[in-house]
Amino acid sequence: MSSDDLRQITLTRDSQGRYTARNRRGGSITTSSGTDELSPVELLLAGIAACTAVDVDTVTSRRAEPDSFEVVVTADKVKDEHGNHLQDINVSFRVRFPEGEAGDTAREMLPKLVKRSHDEWCTVSRTIELGTTVTATVD
Structure with a gap:
């Protein structure tokens, strides 16, 4: 690497x-x-929000500057036979673009870009969904 x-x-x-x-x-x-x-769990949720927001904002703002742009991430923290973890993570985009052709173009792109970020681009949420080994050591 x-x-x-x-x-x-x-x-x-x-x-x-x-x-x-x-x-x-x-x-x-x-x-x-x-x-x-922010707690460590909230930082994880913030990481998901920021990662996918960057993906979506980078492309849509080339068409139109948003009037408002907010991403809300929620999750249920549970403790079960697997220990403490989050489940049912939900990412909700609340984005508004101005009226007009540029805003219409950005609005039309938004759902496709959110899906593409989720399915391909966002390293944070992709890592969570795919799973990876986390190794803890003492040096």
Whole structure:
């Protein structure tokens, strides 16, 4: 695997239950549990929303700048014989385009692009749906 294909996040502890994740480019986000900040589960849902939003927005905004653009992701957190996990993840696009030919074109494209993102492009949701091995080690 080339270094261009490798994705990496380094998580450091800021205080008990509060952490900062940083990428190799210097971007960061703080996460915690039991506070107003996004929890790790919410970050996963945000990752799904952002990944598919980028796919859809990139193409539709070439036709028309949206009047509003919102993606809502919901999921049920369950604990069963498989441990804690999410099920029934739902991604809902709430996008409005201006009146006119450009807006009509973007509106017409929207359902196809949402489907294509879900079926092919969004690495985050594709990884969840396809499943992959997660290995935890202690160095």
